[in-house]
Amino acid sequence: MREGGSRRTTAGALPGEGVAATMTATMTATMTGFARTLRAAGVPADHERTQAFLRAAGHLGAGDPGSVYWAGRLTLCAGPDDLPRYDRCFAAYFGGEPARAGRAAPPAVTVVRHVAAADGAGTREPGDQEALAATASPTEVLRRRDVARLTAAEREEINRLLALLRARREQRRSRRFTPAARGVLDPRRTMRETLRRGGEIARLRRRAPRATPRRVVLLVDVSGSMAPYADTLLRFAHALVRCEPRATEVFSVGTRLTRVTGELRRRDAGAAMLRVSEAIPDWSGGTRLGEELKEFLDRWSCARGAVVVIASDGWERGDPSLLGAQMARLSRLARRVVWVNPHKGREGYLPLTGGMRAALPHVGAFVAGHSLAAFEELAERLSHA
Known part of the structure; x- marks a missing residue:
């Protein structure tokens, strides 16, 4: 980032947008692929959470394994139930180990150092920084390999990742109803509550169609x-x-x-x-x-x-x-x-x-x-x- 332009904030820009923009295309693709892996495992890492993850990683430093881990954990997970799946996917995607309680350091990942060359001459301008990118482990390479051409060890890894797959299902409206705050009037529940109150109607009960997969x-x-x-x-x-x-x-x-x-x-x-x-x-x-x-x-x-x-x-x-x-x-x-x-x-x-x-x-x-x-x-x- 050049001097004189790093302090200026564009009106209407999102917080951290300038920092995230400094990430290389390889770094952004790696982070986005990790978010897709989490979605396949059942973690609600939607588009908004992914953008927050990219901004957080840009702020903290995408080349630091600990920063990548905590940036994703704080932005991509919706609750405590997502943490075990997040740790498993992080370990599989980046080749590290899931975090355990009481550990001070986050899991290690494979880090590759890319040196930017100017005009193909292999030299760098004064002040240029070396770009660090957290890259995927061989597991990411296996994702697009034909399963008919895998070795026994590679097939075992694919089977392990398939066991982690969480496939959501489209919801449809059922003919059955469920109690709801809004919806059509439920005469039976309304009448039962009225009888319990001695004939006084205190509240109209309502119902809505039940959603089933x-x-x-x-x-x-x-x-x-x-x-x-x-x-x-x-x-x-x-x-x-x-x-x-x-x-x-x-x-x-x-x-x-x-x-x-x-x-x-x-x-x-x-x-x-x-x-x-x-x-x-x-x-x-x-x-x-x-x-x-x-x-x-x-x-x-x-x-x-x-x-x-x-x-x-x-x-x-x-x-x-x-x-x-x-x-x-x-x-x-x-x-x-x-x-x-x-x-x-x-x-x-x-x-x-x-x-x-x-x-x-x-x-x-x-x-x-x-x-x-x-x-x-x-x-x-x-x-x-």
């Missing part, structure tokens, strides 16, 4: 072509079931339709996946999406008004026209149909298979499902579907 139904393809992704997709389904157990249904499709919602309701992800593997008889088998989707619509009514997510690469061995007819039927029942294809995340991918060409005209959203970042985006989409 919208149901999400997942159909996960477990055929041989989906083998590299099926385990991760089912772990994502486990995160959804854990967050909203009464508003989530999960089925596996291949050569048979299998409901695995009960198995995924176990709290521990490893135990849940063990039960799921025992329950699915056609793991790594063939694909008959059209027939399985017809069986699902004939036997189960949970798709009506729900957000239906189909996770498959579209390699249909049966008649594609049957799949197209059942997708049209599903699109009329569901609120929205989302198709997740792991191959869509690859550059140059085109949906040329018969199954995908038959299904796409009836799909509301066609998204990728090959990485942790793709699953986080899918969870965010489900919260606004």
Whole structure:
């Protein structure tokens, strides 16, 4: 910051806006990515809190690990319940350790020193300062890696981060009512209170429609072509079931339709996946999406008004026209149909298979499902579907 201009305040500027503006693009992107990770974990780090975090980090010094930690903790967390999740995400994102009670120093992070060069000559002007940027650990790099190409250790880390995923759900108006300060008159509660008071009407009781989470139904393809992704997709389904157990249904499709919602309701992800593997008889088998989707619509009514997510690469061995007819039927029942294809995340991918060409005209959203970042985006989409 040059002398003579650092003391001047522009009328109407937000507090700390000038300080936050001095942060480099790399620093800002790192801090914003950390806020997105917190939102995926259930911490309400919205846009306003993120801007406050950037201003606080600019004031305290974005190159200091302790300053970054406390700036985020004081601006991004809404209450005491968010602190454990904040510490876990901070440790995973920056490669440090979560703070413990009684520790004087905040967790350590990896710090990379960037030296700004002038005109590519490798020299600095007198008075220029070296820019310090808190950079993400290798975990951040894994967020956009294809899960089919991960090592065993990297896959274990992705599974751990999926277990931390907190997927919010769109709220819908229920036909049931709940007591409220404002709303329509509740004659029954008003009459009961009147009788308790000896016939004197002291207060009119009111009620409003109850808000309930919208149901999400997942159909996960477990055929041989989906083998590299099926385990991760089912772990994502486990995160959804854990967050909203009464508003989530999960089925596996291949050569048979299998409901695995009960198995995924176990709290521990490893135990849940063990039960799921025992329950699915056609793991790594063939694909008959059209027939399985017809069986699902004939036997189960949970798709009506729900957000239906189909996770498959579209390699249909049966008649594609049957799949197209059942997708049209599903699109009329569901609120929205989302198709997740792991191959869509690859550059140059085109949906040329018969199954995908038959299904796409009836799909509301066609998204990728090959990485942790793709699953986080899918969870965010489900919260606004």
